[in-house]
Structure formats: C-alpha cells, structure tokens
Amino acid sequence: MEFLTGTGLAVAAGLNAYIPLLVLGLAGRFLDFVELPAAWAWLENPWVLGILAVLLVIEIVADKVPVVDTVNDWIQTVVRPAAGGIAFGTGAGSATAVVSDPESFFTSGSWIPVAVGVALALGTHLVKMLARPVLNATTAGFAAPVVSTAEDVSSVALSIAALLLPVLVLLGLGGLITFAVVTVRRRRVAARTE
Template identity: 60%
Template sequence: MIEFLVGSGLATAAGLNAWMPLLVLGLADRLVPAIELPAAWAWLSSDVALWIIGALLVIEIVADKVPVVDTVNDAVQTVIRPASGGIAFGAGAGAETMRVEDPAALFADGSWVPVAVGVGIALAVHIAKALFRPAANAATAGVAAPIVSTVEDAASLILSVLALVVPILAVLLIIAGVVTVVVLVRRRRRARARQRT
C-alpha cells in the first residue's frame, strides 16, 4: 500500500512537471541514506542522468512561464510527462523491470503494471493542466502564466518530497487539490450560467 502511495504522489508530480520527481528521486537516492532506489532504477542517480534531468528541468521551468510557449511546451510534454510518471511510479513503488526478450513475458510477469499506472496518473494530471493553462492565459492576457507555473512547480516539488518522506500526506494533498479544482470549476460554471441569464 505504501508503494502505491509513493508512486501516486510521484506520478502526480510528473503530470505537473516531468523532471521534478525524477530529479528528487535521483538526489534522494544519492543523498538520503534511508532512500535507496531498486537496482533497475538506480540509473536515475547517476551523474549523467542528474545533469541531463537538471538541465531539462530548467528548460521546462523557463518555457512554462512564458504565455503561448507554455501551451507549446504542454503539447510537447504530452508524451514526456506520462513517460516520466511511469518511471517515477515504477521507481518509487520499487517495481522491478526486466529485459524484454520475449514480449509475451512482459505482460505475463506484471512488472509493467506500476509503470502503466504511473503513465495513467501523470497523463490525467497533464491533460487537466494542458486544458487549464490556455484558458488562464486567455482570461488574464498571459499575466497568470508565470504565477500558475510557479505554483505548479512548487506543487510538483512538494508532492515529490512528501511522496518519499510522508506518502500519506502527499495523497491527502492530491485529494485536496482535486477537490479544490472541482469546486472552482463548479463555481465558474455557475458564474457563467448567471451571466447568461
């Protein structure tokens, strides 16, 4: 159960920012003695991986702050964020991977399940983000882009750290975020309905 909570927190964070949870995982494996990635995912803490992930994180953070560029970035990230979510969930949940010499064995073994769950969670979060950002940009003439992006980056970092340290708190934060979004969407629909009448 803890593995699922850890993986869910990391995959949700990946849906907001593809590289943040991967960097947190790699650094945690390197710097925190209590956290050790499974052998199949240990590459995340290698020097090369950390430098590449760090550089890609900076690029995503900057691109996500600029109106219109953030929408293009979201389109590009449609593949990257779910893949990152799969990796983060798989690594966070301690899933073992294998060399795929026999494709049928991949599905018989079940080692793909954590990765697929992570892909699904990250994709759902990414789609919500990608739909919200253009609307926020249009409503505020782009002024909201850096603010919303900073909140998303902070949420991704906080979720990533909490998923590793206090996974139940990360899941509670996710639930609170979903409830908040639902309430805001309902209020917005009511306001539009009032304006029409």
Template identity: 60%
Template sequence: MIELLTGTSLASAAGLNAYVPLLVLGLADRFTTFVELPAAWSWLSGWPALAILGVLLVVEVVADKVPVVDSVNDVLQTVVRPASGGLVVGAGTAGEQVVDSGTWSGTSWWAVALGVGVALAVHLLKSAVRPVLNAATLGVAAPVVSTVEDASSIVLSILAIVVPVLAAVGAVTVVVMLVRMLRRRRRSVVVPGSAG
C-alpha cells in the same frame, strides 16, 4: 499500501512537472537513505541522468511561465509527463526503502501503467485549466500558476518519499483544486446568444 500512495503521489507530481519527481527520486537515492533504487533503476541517480534532468527542468520551468508558450509546452508534454509518471512509479515502487513488502512484486508493468494513467489525468486537467486562466487574465496568471504547479510538484515528490500518506492527501487536493478552477472558469465564460 504505502507503495501505492508513494507511486500515485509521484505520478501526480509528474503530471504537473515531468522532471521534478524524477530528479527528486534520483537525488534522494544518491544523497539520502530514504530511497534505495534497485540496480535496474540506478541510472536515475547517476550524474549523467541528474545533469540531463536538471537541464530539462530549467527548460520546462522557463517555458511554462510564458503565456502561449506554456500551452505549446503542454501539448509537447502530453507524452513526456505520463512517461515520467510511469518511470517514477516503476522506480519508486521497486525501491526497498520506499515501499512495503511485495504488493507489486512481479507486476511492475501494472505500476508503470498506473503511473502513466495518473500523470496523464493530472496533466490533462492542468492543460485544460491553463488556457482558460491565460485568457481570463490576459496571460498575467501564467507565471504565478506555473510557479504554484512547480512548487506543488516539488512538495508532492518529497512528501511521497518521506510521508506518503500526506503526499496522497496533497495529490487529491491538487486534483480537486484543478477541477474546481476549470469548472469555475467554464461557468464564467459567457455563451454567445445566451443573453436576452
């Protein structure tokens, strides 16, 4: 059960920012005792992977703060974020320190598929909310919302490793907030011809 909470929380974080959970998982394996990635996933904590993830994270953070560029970035990330979700769930549920005993053993492809699905769902919600917010605020909301998304991804990633139950609550909260924002903004849009 704990590994399910860890994996889905990491995947939710990947839906917000593809590189944060990968980087957190790699750094946690390299510098802490909270994560011990198995040999097949040890590349994630190697210096080359950490450096590449760091550079990609900087590019993502900057691109996501600029109106219109953020929407283009979201289109490009439609493949990257779900792939990241699959990777972090696969790596996170395979690590001995992160998971409990054997729920996923022998079925790691199910874990990866779950991660892809969760990250894709969060990403699609995020991508639907962002253009509406940009239009409603003339782009002023883009850097603020992006910063909140990045911070949420960092907090979810760390909590997924340290306190998975709290991370799962946080992931559900993020999804509920995104759905509410989308509904609220869609209701506030005036439909042409509806006024008498």
C-alpha cells in the same frame, strides 16, 4: 505505502516531468534511507541528474510564458506520462526498467506499475493542459507564471512527501482535487455572468 509513494510521484510528474525524477535521483544518490530498485539506479547517475536539471530549467522557463506554455504542454504530452510511469515504477519498488523478454514482461504483470504511473501522470497532465489556455485567455496571460509556479511547488511538495511521508500524498491529492473543482466552478460562474 509503496502505492502512495508511486502515486505521489506519478501525479507530480503530470505537473512537471522532471521534478520527481530529479528528486528520486538526488534522494537515491545522497540519502541513505532511499534505495532505488536496481533497474532504476540509473536515475542516480551524475550525467542523468545533470540532464534532468537542465531539462527542468527549460521547462520552468517555458511554462511561465503564455502561449509557449501551451506549446510546451503539447510537447510534454508524451514526456510527462513517460516520467509518471518511471516515477511510479521506481516509487512502487518495481524492477521493470529493463525489458529483455517482452513476452515475460507482459505475462508477469511487470508492466502494471508503469501503466498505472502513465495513467496517473497523463490524467494530471491533461487537466493542466486543458486548463492553461483558458486561464491564459481569461487573464490575458497574467495567470501563466502564477499557476506554473503553483504547479512546480505542488510537484516538489508531492515528490518530497511521497518519499518522506507517503500518507501526506493523500492530503496533497485532496488539495489538488479541491483546487481543480473550485477552479472549474469559478469558470462556470464567470461564463454564466458574461
């Protein structure tokens, strides 16, 4: 279950870096049944929650505007995978946030959950980043707010499902994969008819 929780949070971070971190911080702070690992407890800090909320608002606005969304995606190429590593490490119950001895960090395997989260978020982010300019070009930018809203809703749903009922993450991932396959097929058909 911890793997599913971490996976859902990391994939959600690939869609929007700040949603899963904010959900984790708020859940750890206000829900008795969510206890973040000690090394990740900083996510519950009111200042961190406030900063995440401000960054989330900026990302939501930037991601709705054609061309600005593409620039934002380039900037987020570092942020989203990092957030995915943090989210997976937190969701998987890892205690790897503080590295006092880098040699023991790598020899103990403590880096593995963070690396898995980075890879999951990066993969999700790259699909999003590559699809967005195509969608903007083929729809004259009208798709940007619609697709961005769908991504934000998916990120919230995956984050909440990962915390409350991790088995639902499998359904969410299946839905995202199905959506991606259908979108690619439609683009190929549209390209052939042009």
